[in-house]
Amino acid sequence: MNQIITTFSINEPYYFTALIDIVGDGSGEAVKAVVLDPANLTGLPTKLDIETIDFELNGFTANLYWDATTPTLACALPNYDGFINFKQSGQARHNNAGDGRTGKLTMDTFGISQGAAGTIIIKGYHR
Numbered sequence: 001m002n003q004i005i006t007t008f009s010i011n012e013p014y015y016f017t018a019l020i021d022i023v024g025d026g027s028g029e030a031v032k033a034v035v036l037d038p039a040n041l042t043g044l045p046t047k048l049d050i051e052t053i054d055f056e057l058n059g060f061t062a063n064l065y066w067d068a069t070t071p072t073l074a075c076a077l078p079n080y081d082g083f084i085n086f087k088q089s090g091q092a093r094h095n096n097a098g099d100g101r102t103g104k105l106t107m108d109t110f111g112i113s114q115g116a117a118g119t120i121i122i123k124g125y126h127r
Contacts (some may be wrong), residue, residue, distance in 0.1 A: 014125050016124060018122040019119070019120075020035045020107070020120040022119070024059075024115060026114030029109045030112070032065075033107050034106055035106065037104050049127075051093075052083065052086065053122050054123075059113060063107065065106045067097065068097035069099045072095075105122075107120075
C-alpha cells in the first residue's frame with residue numbers, strides 16, 4: 001500500500017476539512033484505503049456530505065468511494081489539479097451507498113509509482 005497521511009481539522013461542530021497527502025512508495029496501489037472515518041470526527045456523526053474537493057495528483061489517478069457492502073463511487077479524480085464544487089450545483093455530494101454503509105470514505109489509486117505524490121483536500125459537513 002502507498003503511504004497515505006491523513007490529517008483532520010474540525011472547523012466547527014458540524015463541518016470538517018480533511019487533508020490527504022499521498023506519496024507512492026513503490027509497493028503498489030492503494031486499495032480501499034480509509035481516508036475519512038466519521039468515528040474520528042467531533043460528535044461521532046453517522047453521515048458525511050462533501051461540499052468541495054481541491055486536488056493535485058501527479059502521475060496517477062484516484063477514486064473516492066463511500067464504503068459499503070458494495071462500495072459506491074463518490075468521485076473520480078484525474079491526473080492533474082482541479083477543484084470540484086458540489087455546493088455550486090445546489091447540493092453537496094451525499095453518501096448514497098446502500099447495504100452495509102459504514103460512513104467511511106475510501107480511496108483507490110491507479111498508476112501510482114515510487115515518488116509520485118498528490119494532495120486531496122475535502123471540505124464538507126457531518127451529521
